[in-house]
Amino acid sequence: MAELSKIVSFLDQTLGVKKIQDHSLNGLQFEGTHDVKKVACAVDACVPSFRKAADQGAQLVLVHHGLLWSHRPIQPFKGGLKKALGVLFEDDLSVYAAHLPLDLHAKYGNNALLCCLLGLRKQRRWGEYDEVKLGYWGELPREEKVAAIARKLSLNLCASPKILAYGKQRAKKIGVVSGGGGYAVQEAVELGLDLLITGEIKQHEAVVARDEGLSVIAAGHYATETLGVKAAAGLLQEKFGVKIVFVDAPTGV
Known part of the structure; x- marks a missing residue:
């Protein structure tokens, strides 16, 4: 088991997320439980990824394409976004995004x-x-x-x-x-x-x-863009001893 704050600090430093200008709000985007036993990695922050992560018993989802972007207007919490946030709240999942840092x-x-x-x-x-x-x-x-x-x-x-x-x-x-x-x-x-x-x-x-x-x-x-999140998750397994799983949610694109 590892503390969420320590994982976040480690990823921030290792991937240099604060040094890279990006439209993505890289780093911790949604805070869930503070105790992490299992990390799910995925390409996209989306309903299928979150549901599969929860089903696999993960506490943290590491993604390439996150929920929050500076070039997108503030959205009301409805439709797909409401569903995605609903899974996060219900299962107490955290979301960490690394866009350009993982490119x-x-x-x-x-x-x-x-x-x-x-x-x-x-x-x-x-x-x-x-x-x-x-x-x-x-x-x-x-x-x-x-x-x-x-x-x-x-x-x-x-x-x-x-x-x-x-x-x-x-x-x-x-x-x-x-x-x-x-x-x-x-x-x-x-x-x-x-x-x-x-x-x-x-x-x-x-x-x-x-x-x-x-x-x-x-x-x-x-x-x-599946390779980077898998590699970063593997690094977390090595550093913190957490279990990892890749949750596949392809779009066909």
């Missing part, structure tokens, strides 16, 4: 872990968003077929990657930006990358990729 982190971040999964070398920061470079680009030891890279992502992320084969069919220089990283298409072209791997890409971004001859793998916004 950026050099060891526990989504992008660093995707690079590790792919075996990218000579990694460098890129993918600037709101003046912050979220992703990494690097090189494979040797060229690989884009289709083979997509299969590797499919197996490791339990995803169904979509290949937009607008350019090269084999890749060595690869850029990775988890989640909605389609905004980095033009930067990928300027860097001379062979392939962009992201979660999802918008229509106008795909048009640019096609015109520029850049191949893209869209592996799923949800799927590419």
